[in-house]
Amino acid sequence: MARISTFDDWIDLLKEWQNDIGLNQELIDRYMPGYTFEAKYGELPTNEIYFGDFSGERRWEKVLEVPDQRMRDALMNMIVYQGDTEFASNEQQRFLVNNAPSEYDLAALVRIMVEETRHGYQMCHLLVNNFGHDGKIEAQKMLERRAFGKKNRLLNAFNDDVTHWLDFFAYTNFMDRDGKFQLTMLSHSGFAPLAQSMGPMLREESFHMGSGISGLRRIAQANVIPVELQQKYYNKWLSGSLDLFGTDHSGSAQWAYTWGIKGRVDEDKTGDAADKEHLNERARGQFYDECAKTIERVNAVNPSETKLYAPDIRFNRKIGAYSGQYWSVDGRQLTAQEWEAYAPGVLPSAQDEERLKEYFKDPSWIAPKGKSEA
Numbered sequence: 001m002a003r004i005s006t007f008d009d010w011i012d013l014l015k016e017w018q019n020d021i022g023l024n025q026e027l028i029d030r031y032m033p034g035y036t037f038e039a040k041y042g043e044l045p046t047n048e049i050y051f052g053d054f055s056g057e058r059r060w061e062k063v064l065e066v067p068d069q070r071m072r073d074a075l076m077n078m079i080v081y082q083g084d085t086e087f088a089s090n091e092q093q094r095f096l097v098n099n100a101p102s103e104y105d106l107a108a109l110v111r112i113m114v115e116e117t118r119h120g121y122q123m124c125h126l127l128v129n130n131f132g133h134d135g136k137i138e139a140q141k142m143l144e145r146r147a148f149g150k151k152n153r154l155l156n157a158f159n160d161d162v163t164h165w166l167d168f169f170a171y172t173n174f175m176d177r178d179g180k181f182q183l184t185m186l187s188h189s190g191f192a193p194l195a196q197s198m199g200p201m202l203r204e205e206s207f208h209m210g211s212g213i214s215g216l217r218r219i220a221q222a223n224v225i226p227v228e229l230q231q232k233y234y235n236k237w238l239s240g241s242l243d244l245f246g247t248d249h250s251g252s253a254q255w256a257y258t259w260g261i262k263g264r265v266d267e268d269k270t271g272d273a274a275d276k277e278h279l280n281e282r283a284r285g286q287f288y289d290e291c292a293k294t295i296e297r298v299n300a301v302n303p304s305e306t307k308l309y310a311p312d313i314r315f316n317r318k319i320g321a322y323s324g325q326y327w328s329v330d331g332r333q334l335t336a337q338e339w340e341a342y343a344p345g346v347l348p349s350a351q352d353e354e355r356l357k358e359y360f361k362d363p364s365w366i367a368p369k370g371k372s373e374a
Helices: 007-021 025-031 069-092 094-098 103-130 132-144 165-186 192-222 227-243 251-258 276-299 336-345 350-360
Strands: none
Touching: 007 069, 007 103, 007 132, 025 103, 069 094, 069 103, 069 132, 069 165, 069 192, 069 251, 094 103, 103 132, 103 165, 103 192, 165 192, 165 227, 165 276, 192 227, 192 276, 227 276, 227 350, 251 276
């Protein structure tokens, strides 16, 4: 494939990608008439960098203003990873347009897919217009990777299919909530075009998370799918999203903070000095606490005596201090042999997927939109 030279060339690739995953123009026109993809840059509360070694200096408007090549490389890498997740999430959810439980849910799905595409569009707009030849190459590669088939998206959590709506609602509540945390941390960036990109993305992301929590509440309230089966998908996506915060004692997180590229999620609100050795751990803990509160909201409409819960933060971790260890949902450490017997009871299995197919045949498996919103 020929290398792109302009953003218009990249747009042609985007159209090919849309057709490949089933996000065709007919669907967009039906549910979002008149929508056009565009880059959106919001206003910043201040033009000043307010953390790290360059605190007090003016934000960088152009890449060449960023003082060091290592900083420029780290900045581009963050944009690439963020954009890759946006396109990957659409690829993961590509089957859902065929089995939506209602017209409302299909319209919400199309909006989410379109807005996630726009988020990837935004990141590629940054790459093509700010990072020269290397940025153009990375923007092209963004549309050449796939979460299916080649399964070569940059983060493993974005290479698994989301094939049904319980999976989808858990995904959007937990994974998109991680997205909110990542976007918020980047909104503090000393690189102005990146920081300016975050406000519009965060406003759109709020609908995605809202769709997730609303869907989980509707499923719980319907009380058709057993709570124990619902819980397995909470366990799957909450543990997976915890890994997205990266390694513990992360050197790259320390440098990103020191260089003023990526702040803490509450950087503009906290007066606490940064513990730079534990930046990822701090963000992960804040995220876990917020996720636990969303589960409390689900339990508020859950009529079953069995309640949903947030599994232990050490459960099913693939990245960080607990990688390679085995922990139960209630915080007991297990041996590898114990885990092998334990895991099918707390994580989705092929048998669970078959059971769900039967539940989905019942039109009352999910409550109508609006019934669970009180």
